[in-house]
Amino acid sequence: MSTSSSSSDNSDAPIKDANGAKTKAARISRREFGLDAAVAAALSLSVSPSGLLGERRDRDTISPAIAASEQDSLGPKLTAEQSRDVEAKLANIIRKYGERLSEEQRKHLRRILAYNETMLAPIRAFTLQNGDPPVTVLKLSSGKNNE
Amino acid sequence: MLSEDILYLSVRELGERIRGGKLSPVELAESFLARSEALGPKLNAYATITRDLALQQARTAEKEIASGHYRGPLHGVPYAAKDLVAVQGYPTTWGARPLAKQSFDYNATVIERLNRAGAVLIGKAAMIELAGGLGYSAGDASLTGPCKNPWNTKYWTCGSSSGSGAIVSAALAPWAIGSDTRGSIICPTSWCGISGMRPSFGRVSRHGAMAIAWTMDKLGPMARTADDCGLVLSVLAGNDPLDFDSLPAGVSDFVYTGAESEPAKPLRIGRLTNVWNQQEAGLEAAVDAALKVLEKNGATIADVEMPDGPYEEAAELTILMESASAFQELIASGRCADLIDPVGRINGYASQEFSVGDYLQVQRVRTFLQTQVDKLFDRFDVLATAGESSAAAPLNAPPEEDSAGPIERRAPDGISSLCGLPAISVPCGLSKDKLPFGVQFIGRALNDHAVIAAARRFQSHTDWHKMRPPIS
Numbered sequence: 001m002s003t004s005s006s007s008s009d010n011s012d013a014p015i016k017d018a019n020g021a022k023t024k025a026a027r028i029s030r031r032e033f034g035l036d037a038a039v040a041a042a043l044s045l046s047v048s049p050s051g052l053l054g055e056r057r058d059r060d061t062i063s064p065a066i067a068a069s070e071q072d073s074l075g076p077k078l079t080a081e082q083s084r085d086v087e088a089k090l091a092n093i094i095r096k097y098g099e100r101l102s103e104e105q106r107k108h109l110r111r112i113l114a115y116n117e118t119m120l121a122p123i124r125a126f127t128l129q130n131g132d133p134p135v136t137v138l139k140l141s142s143g144k145n146n147e
Numbered sequence: 148m149l150s151e152d153i154l155y156l157s158v159r160e161l162g163e164r165i166r167g168g169k170l171s172p173v174e175l176a177e178s179f180l181a182r183s184e185a186l187g188p189k190l191n192a193y194a195t196i197t198r199d200l201a202l203q204q205a206r207t208a209e210k211e212i213a214s215g216h217y218r219g220p221l222h223g224v225p226y227a228a229k230d231l232v233a234v235q236g237y238p239t240t241w242g243a244r245p246l247a248k249q250s251f252d253y254n255a256t257v258i259e260r261l262n263r264a265g266a267v268l269i270g271k272a273a274m275i276e277l278a279g280g281l282g283y284s285a286g287d288a289s290l291t292g293p294c295k296n297p298w299n300t301k302y303w304t305c306g307s308s309s310g311s312g313a314i315v316s317a318a319l320a321p322w323a324i325g326s327d328t329r330g331s332i333i334c335p336t337s338w339c340g341i342s343g344m345r346p347s348f349g350r351v352s353r354h355g356a357m358a359i360a361w362t363m364d365k366l367g368p369m370a371r372t373a374d375d376c377g378l379v380l381s382v383l384a385g386n387d388p389l390d391f392d393s394l395p396a397g398v399s400d401f402v403y404t405g406a407e408s409e410p411a412k413p414l415r416i417g418r419l420t421n422v423w424n425q426q427e428a429g430l431e432a433a434v435d436a437a438l439k440v441l442e443k444n445g446a447t448i449a450d451v452e453m454p455d456g457p458y459e460e461a462a463e464l465t466i467l468m469e470s471a472s473a474f475q476e477l478i479a480s481g482r483c484a485d486l487i488d489p490v491g492r493i494n495g496y497a498s499q500e501f502s503v504g505d506y507l508q509v510q511r512v513r514t515f516l517q518t519q520v521d522k523l524f525d526r527f528d529v530l531a532t533a534g535e536s537s538a539a540a541p542l543n544a545p546p547e548e549d550s551a552g553p554i555e556r557r558a559p560d561g562i563s564s565l566c567g568l569p570a571i572s573v574p575c576g577l578s579k580d581k582l583p584f585g586v587q588f589i590g591r592a593l594n595d596h597a598v599i600a601a602a603r604r605f606q607s608h609t610d611w612h613k614m615r616p617p618i619s
Contacts, residue, residue, distance in 0.1 A: 045167055048412030089500040097496055100481050105493050112490075112497040119464055120505055122457040126512045135360060135517070 011053040090115050154318040155615060158375040159405065161321055162220040163508025164493050165212065172212070174225030176205035176267050179225045183269055183319040186618060189300065192313040193291040194230040195237055196270040200371065201225065204267040207252035211265065220378050222265035227323040228315045230271040231278055231357035234258055240521070241357045242274035242289050242307075243487040255355025256387045257324060258368055264382045269320045273310030273377035278326060280470040281357035281483060281491040281498075286542055291343060293542050295475070297616035298340060298582050302539040305334040311369045312339035318619050322370035324378055328359045329462055330560030336572040337534030338584030340614055342602065343369035344376040348567025349394040350401060351380070352387030353381040360469035361392065363462070363564055371462060372612055373573055373602030379405040380595065386470050394593075401595060414601055416441060416588075417451035419529035422559045427537035430584050432534050433576030437586045440608050451527065453562060454519045462561035463498045471498035517566045524591035529601045532559055560588060568583050569595040573602045574611040585615070 078086065090110055094101065101109070153161075153170070208223035225347040226569055233251035240246050254262070261268070261347030273291040275283055286303040287293040296302040297317040299604040304312045308325030308367035312335030325332040327345040341510050344367045351366045358364055368379035384401035387393045418438060442448050466544050477483045479496035486492050499604030523530060536558075563570050568589050586605070590598040606612050 012230075026533070089497070092500060093496045097481070098307040098569060101485060101493070101496075105489075108489070109493055109497055112494060113500065116467065116501070120501075122460055123464065123505070123509050123512055126508070126515070128508070128511050133514065134513050135509050135513045136510050 076114050076118045078114055078117060082114070082121070085111045086110060086117055148181055149174060151318065151387075151615075151619070154178060154182060154321075155371070155613075156321070157371045158224055158321050158378055159220065161224050161373070162222065162378075162396055164210075165223040166217055167316045168212075170223075172205040172208040172267065172354075173202065176269070177203045178227055179269050179318075179320055182317075183314070186317055187270070187314075189618075190295045190297060190317060191289070192273055192294060192310045192317070192319060193227070194240055194242065194271045194273050194291055194310065197234070197237055197268050200234075200236070201267050201269050204265075205264075208265045208267060212259055218263070218265035219382070221382055222263065223267060225267040225269045225320050226261065226379075227270050227272045227311060227320040228258065228268060228519070229274050229308055229311050229324050229326055229519070230294060231274060231326060232257060232271075232324055233355040234268065234271065239271070240290055241277055241505065242291070243276040244290050244487060245482040247290055251355065255618045256352035256389060257383050258355065260382055262328070262381065266382075270314075272314055272323050273306070275307035275309060275331075276301040276486055276491060277470075277474065277477075278307040278331060278357065280466075281329075281477070281486065282494035283488040284490045285488065288486075288491065290487075295542065296339060296539045296582070297618045298539065299580070301543065302582060303338070303542050305338040305535070305539065307331040307357065308335045308343075308369065312336060312341065312343075315339065315341045315343075315369050315371065316616055318615075322368055322375055324383075325367055325369045326351075326356060326468060327365045327367060327564065328363045329564040332365075332369060333512070333537050333560060333570055333572045333585075333587055337371055337574075337587070338539040338583065340574045340583030340585075340611075340616065341369055342373050342376055342571065342573045342606075342612055343367065343373060344373075344380065344571040344595075345564070346380055346384065346401070346567060347394075347569045347594055350399050350569075351383045351391075352390040352393050353386070354387055354389035358469075358473045360466045360473070363465060364565075365564075365567075366547055367498055371412050373599050374405050374569060375594075377405060377599045377603075381471065391405055398593065403596070403599070406460060407539075407596070409604075410600070414441065414446040414597075415526065415528045416446050416448050416601065416606065417523060417530045419453055419530050419532040419559065421452045422532050422562075422581075423536040425532060427578060427584075429576070430533050430537065431579055433584045434531070434586045437605055437609075438531060441605055444604060444608055446601075448531075449527075451523060453523075453530075453532065453559070455566050456516050456519060457512065457583055458516055458562040458565055459558060462565040464501070464505070464509045465513070465516055465565065467494075467498045468501045468509070471495055471501070471598075484569065486511075488579065499576065513565060516562075520562060520566050520568070521591065524594070528594070528597045529588040529590050530559075531588050531601070534587040537607075538578035538582035538584055559587070563586065563589045567592050569598050571598040571602045573606060574614060575605075575609075576611065577614075583611075 311323035311325040314340035381403040386396040572585040572587040576584040588601040
């Protein structure tokens with residue numbers, strides 16, 4: 001693991017975000033993660049749950065269009081639509097918080113947003129019906145909580 | 148000062164000696180405090196040592212037990228609590244520089260339960276800042292510096308329950324509270340060579356504990372043995388109206404004495420064959436050897452694959468999305484800039500850009516993923532794999548570039564955390580660098596007994612859990 005100075009802005013640090021335990025050996029390769037997810041999104045506009053759960057994706061089938069997408073060389077490959085989403089989100093962050101962010105941090109944010117897009121792709125591709133509920137549900141309160 | 152042999156005893160053994168009048172709670176607390184004060188700073192293991200409280204609780208325990216008022220197996224037994232659990236009268240920093248002076252005027256529910264059980268709080272354990280809730284890229288992302296592994300102080304403990312792992316491993320306390328949103332108990336447990344358990348979601352109240360992701364956060368015990376995890380969990384578990392995700396009374400309770408009879412049917416273990424892309428040399432053999440021990444002692448072992456699906460994406464996105472809300476004040480105020488890790492300083496801004504539609508889509512997909520995983524438990528009581536894909540990583544390793552190779556889509560921490568499944572990791576060997584390997588057992592939701600039973604059976608036939616790190 002890195003022992004880089006805590007005061008430095010190490011924007012090249014690998015993204016190991018938002019979970020308790022990420023380790024060098026166990027870390028998800030988010031570039032590969034993104035690549036795989038982008039392939040999935042490109043190959044299937046509408047994927048049934050059974051199809052998504054049962055089908056293993058072959059990273060060698062990446063399309064030329066994705067491979068040639070205009071991306072930061074350090075970030076994942078994105079579709080044109082994903083790239084537009086990243087730029088729109090980055091613009092919104094800069095609109096709200098731009099005064100706080102260095103150029104390096106803005107570049108780092110672009111990479112994070114790109115990874116987030118690739119993670120969203122297979123989730124958005126998952127076909128759901130109107131009545132399929134989220135795991136978050138309202139817990140009724142009727143005087144005695146949870147009883 | 149009690150001997151190291153005493154300080155490395157299990158919670159059960161310490162409790163029995165205390166109950167029998169063979170061990171003084173005050174002397175025990177003083178010994179653990181002295182060891183914590185001597186070795187804790189070398190490991191960056193503690194955020195705060197609660198000396199005054201510990202001695203007051205130990206004296207009370209000693210008097211109560213002497214007068215015949217015995218509260219149970221944790222009475223007079225010391226422990227540490229991860230510094231995201233509120234303890235009245237002491238700082239609760241969440242491991243984060245912007246919150247270094249934070250304190251709460253109440254105790255977390257788990258602390259209240261332990262107070263009622265007569266347990267003795269030695270200190271608040273160091274942790275990764277915000278338990279990694281806004282992201283981090285290295286083990287030094289902590290208010291108290293990088294937590295060092297007692298097996299080799301040039302190596303990391305893993306996170307985010309870093310201090311809890313180091314404290315138990317080095318016998319600074321016999322057990323500690325950890326928290327696990329996605330692997331934060333299992334990984335440091337594995338790397339530190341101890342036994343640690345992530346209970347089923349909702350079994351242990353999180354009231355008074357820092358939230359990262361409400362639908363994934365769990366608290367659980369890190370100890371010396373699987374049996375100790377069961378003992379401690381029986382005290383921590385139970386319904387709490389103050390935690391909206393607390394399981395109902397009767398479901399949340401966890402009755403465990405250690406004297407439960409073995410199930411009549413053989414333990415059915417599914418060996419997961421597709422959950423790690425790559426494992427350190429020797430680890431797979433260590434896990435196989437562990438399973439052979441169980442097979443020789445009545446278990447059935449069969450290979451099984453975790454079903455494919457966007458588990459890792461769903462787990463990662465859920466945490467990113469919910470943590471952006473949990474830490475909204477830090478993000479909006481800009482105080483996240485005071486975090487140590489460069490990822491943590493900016494990641495919240497990106498996470499605020501997720502849409503409500505995407506959040507709900509993730510939570511709806513999650514229902515399908517739960518169903519898929521749950522089906523595996525029609526055939527198996529527990530699933531088994533390595534606790535982590537390697538032994539501990541060095542603290543001074545250079546920042547890792549995203550590596551080539553297939554993704555860890557089915558890494559077991561994301562899958563089982565996403566679905567709220569109980570899991571336990573126990574030591575099962577040593578790497579070529581003499582660092583611990585762990586084997587983990589994952590159970591069906593609410594079947595916490597199964598994972599403890601599997602690990603206990605393994606430990607009843609092996610001595611890996613009796614290994615001690617070379618630190619003194």
